[in-house]
Amino acid sequence: MWPGVVADALARFESAFGQPGRYLNASPVWQPGLEVEYARDDLEEVMLHLPDGARRDLGRLIARIDDEFERRTLPNPGPMNACTVGGWWWSRSREH
Structure with missing residues (x-):
């Protein structure tokens, strides 16, 4: 973590959720590390290291992010596939 x-x-979720339309658009080019699924992975990892209140x-x-996603x-x-082995968010599909 950094x-x-x-x-x-x-910020990645805010940008994605700011997109117009009912469904999130998929990136025309796969951007490893920049997709919101990676942002959700980061949040999951952070949760493992926080004290109870935080x-x-x-x-x-x-x-709330999960509900909107x-x-x-x-x-x-x-x-x-290899990407969907992680959290449930990897098993979701966005429009192209």
């Missing part, structure tokens, strides 16, 4: 990891992750506070924010993506009907 200083500002939470702020960086939240974990609860960030957890409430993550719950789930609302603005679709279930991915395809088979699981």
Whole structure:
């Protein structure tokens, strides 16, 4: 983890959720490390290292992010791959 990891992750979600339309657009070019799924991975990792109070506070924010991400993506009907081995957010699909 690095200083500002939470702020960086939240900024990526803010940018993604600021997109117009019902569903999130997929990037035309895969950008490893820059996709919001990676930002969600970062938040999950941070949660493992926070004290109880901070974990609860960030957890409430993550719950709202998860709700919005789930609302603005679709279930991915395809088979699981290396990327989807992680959190549930990797099994969601965005529009192209």
